[in-house]
Amino acid sequence: MTTSPVTDNYFENAGFCGLRDCLEKIRSNAAKIDDPQTAPVEEFEWLAASGVMQVTLPGEALDFEKPDTASLLHLFKLVGQANLSVGRIYEGHVNALYLVHLYADEAQKKEWYRAVREDAAIFGVWNTQNQHGLTYLGVEGGLVLEGAKTFCSGVAIITHALVTGNIDLPERKGWQMMILDMAKISDDRIDRNSWKTLGMRASGSFTTDFSGYKVQQRELLGMPGDYLRQPHFNGGAIRFAAVQLGGAAAIAGNTLDYLASLGRTDDPIQKIRLAAILTQIVTGELWLKQAGRHFDEWVSLPGRSSELIAFANMTRTVIEEIGISVMNESNRCVGARGLMASSPLERLHRDLTFYLRQPAPDATRIAVADYFINNLNQTND
Ligand SMILES: Cc1cc2nc3c(=O)[nH]c(=O)nc-3n(C[C@H](O)[C@H](O)[C@H](O)COP(=O)(O)OP(=O)(O)OC[C@H]3O[C@@H](n4cnc5c(N)ncnc54)[C@H](O)[C@@H]3O)c2cc1C
Numbered sequence: 001m002t003t004s005p006v007t008d009n010y011f012e013n014a015g016f017c018g019l020r021d022c023l024e025k026i027r028s029n030a031a032k033i034d035d036p037q038t039a040p041v042e043e044f045e046w047l048a049a050s051g052v053m054q055v056t057l058p059g060e061a062l063d064f065e066k067p068d069t070a071s072l073l074h075l076f077k078l079v080g081q082a083n084l085s086v087g088r089i090y091e092g093h094v095n096a097l098y099l100v101h102l103y104a105d106e107a108q109k110k111e112w113y114r115a116v117r118e119d120a121a122i123f124g125v126w127n128t129q130n131q132h133g134l135t136y137l138g139v140e141g142g143l144v145l146e147g148a149k150t151f152c153s154g155v156a157i158i159t160h161a162l163v164t165g166n167i168d169l170p171e172r173k174g175w176q177m178m179i180l181d182m183a184k185i186s187d188d189r190i191d192r193n194s195w196k197t198l199g200m201r202a203s204g205s206f207t208t209d210f211s212g213y214k215v216q217q218r219e220l221l222g223m224p225g226d227y228l229r230q231p232h233f234n235g236g237a238i239r240f241a242a243v244q245l246g247g248a249a250a251i252a253g254n255t256l257d258y259l260a261s262l263g264r265t266d267d268p269i270q271k272i273r274l275a276a277i278l279t280q281i282v283t284g285e286l287w288l289k290q291a292g293r294h295f296d297e298w299v300s301l302p303g304r305s306s307e308l309i310a311f312a313n314m315t316r317t318v319i320e321e322i323g324i325s326v327m328n329e330s331n332r333c334v335g336a337r338g339l340m341a342s343s344p345l346e347r348l349h350r351d352l353t354f355y356l357r358q359p360a361p362d363a364t365r366i367a368v369a370d371y372f373i374n375n376l377n378q379t380n381d
Pocket of ligand 1: 088092124125126127128150151152153200203205354355356357358359360361362363
């Protein structure tokens with residue numbers, strides 16, 4: 001696919017010489033780590049060596065101070081295309097660093113940026129929880145955590161976990177972020193039976209119990225409510241949508257390869273399906289490119305906040321539909337034989353089917369409709 005917002009040479013031109021090789025290694029290793037108990041350790045060493053683990057830090061190519069969200073989204077797409085689980089964990093790492101950029105004080109930034117640059121730190125963001133969710137207990141001499149997080153992507157390799165939970169102190173009340181030192185969480189706190197899934201097995205998103213963790217003041221990030229602050233919270237959905245589009249692009253490429261291997265690309269009906277697949281991928285790229293531009297233009301303009309959120313909501317919805325549609329067309333192209341375990345398509349379909357399930361898809365569509373209804377007069381002008 002060459003119709004990307006930035007060409008695939010962009011990152012190499014920007015000094016990420018090894019990115020292409022790195023992504024190729026991740027892609028060819030994907031079947032080997034398709035197991036929740038096999039963490040993508042090497043994958044993150046390769047990503048670190050290519051420079052992209054620190055790409056958004058001050059002075060780097062995609063420094064958040066000089067935002068180029070369209071290029072960042074394209075990078076997410078490329079990583080997701082190589083392996084959707086690795087893309088999921090990578091997106092969490094960048095999201096955590098974005099929240100640090102937005103809300104950390106100078107001392108915290110210095111420490112966490114240093115950890116990425118010098119200690120190959122990997123960050124994650126774990127907000128999802130069930131009824132046994134996280135609370136901060138104010139005890140004599142400090143704060144102690146109680147409860148667990150679900151869907152902790154990459155927990156086996158994450159060094160710094162940005163988690164959220166309810167805090168209730170005189171000076172802080174509400175949904176508070178903190179960044180935990182995962183070296184202090186013993187392995188028996190990770191429920192390794194909690195990730196038996198259709199796909200995304202390599203993301204190893206196990207339920208993790210943080211009860212008893214003693215929180216230091218310097219580990220608290222921002223103030224209660226910052227995590228949910230708009231337009232960042234809903235507007236950020238374009239990041240996972242970009243990773244998802246990478247999964248759809250991988251299916252597109254493998255579908256074409258499969259048909260070519262059987263000499264079936266001359267068939268006009270297969271061509272019609274291939275045309276639909278390519279059109280969908282390019283459509284997704286165009287949405288991402290525009291979503292990235294709007295994000296950079298509007299994120300600091302309060303008057304454009306609802307527009308930014310509506311555009312992000314539409315982007316994630318369009319890309320969800322694209323993912324479903326590409327899988328549907330691909331299924332018809334390759335048939336049962338193409339979906340057997342010997343083909344990469346078997347895993348790619350499982351991964352994308354599962355990863356398309358993101359929070360509140362119905363509420364997202366309703367929010368788009370509400371935006372449309374509430375802005376009807378302006379739209380008709
Ligand atoms: C591979 C993967 C990795 C993930 N990694 C992370 C991570 O690292 N960190 C993190 O914080 N989270 C993570 N998540 C969780 C993710 O952000 C979502 O919270 C999760 O996928 C939503 O789960 P669900 O589809 O079961 O949601 P549900 O909310 O159960 O939604 C399922 C369906 O029910 C509908 N629905 C929702 N509420 C209602 C209601 N009250 N009444 C009727 N219908 C309703 C929804 O619209 C949807 O159609 C991950 C998810 C996946 C799939």
